[in-house]
Amino acid sequence: MCLPFITPDRLTSTMSNREISAPASRFLTGLTQTHGYYVEADGERVNVAFEPWSLEQVNPFDVPCLRLQFRQIEARMVLERFTIHNDGEERAVDLEAAHDALQAWMDSMAS
Structure with missing residues (x-):
């Protein structure tokens, strides 16, 4: 999957108008049943974060760390930000450009 990137100064102007979301309880349950994700919640x-340290067959330094931030709005988890950390550099993914792929991932985690 090819994901377009945006720079931090363009982040606010390119936020998705179409919500990427899933039912909160089912999505969080799906995350806890999947290995390799680190989940931190504050209410x-x-x-x-997908931590490459959980991979067994590749060098974890060869795989970027994927980080996603969600906000819980009523009974739904809404994706707010997706960044990729690689070699000390952080790049934000354009949520609108990757909308369908990210929505499909959230749907699969919530099923």
């Missing part, structure tokens, strides 16, 4: 926001 309002949920941060999810």
Whole structure:
């Protein structure tokens, strides 16, 4: 999957108008049943990271860390930000450009 990137100074002007979301309880249950995700919740926001350290067959330094930030709005988890950390550099993914792929991932985690 090819994901377009945006720079931090363009982040606010390119936020998605179409919500990327899933039912909160089913989505969080799906995350807890999947290996390799680190989940941190504070009641309002949920941060999810795919940590390459969980991979067995590749060098973890060869795989970027994917981080997603969600906000819980009523009974739904809404994706707010998706960044990729690689070699000390953080790049934000354009949520609108990757909308369908990210929505499909959230749907699969919530099923």
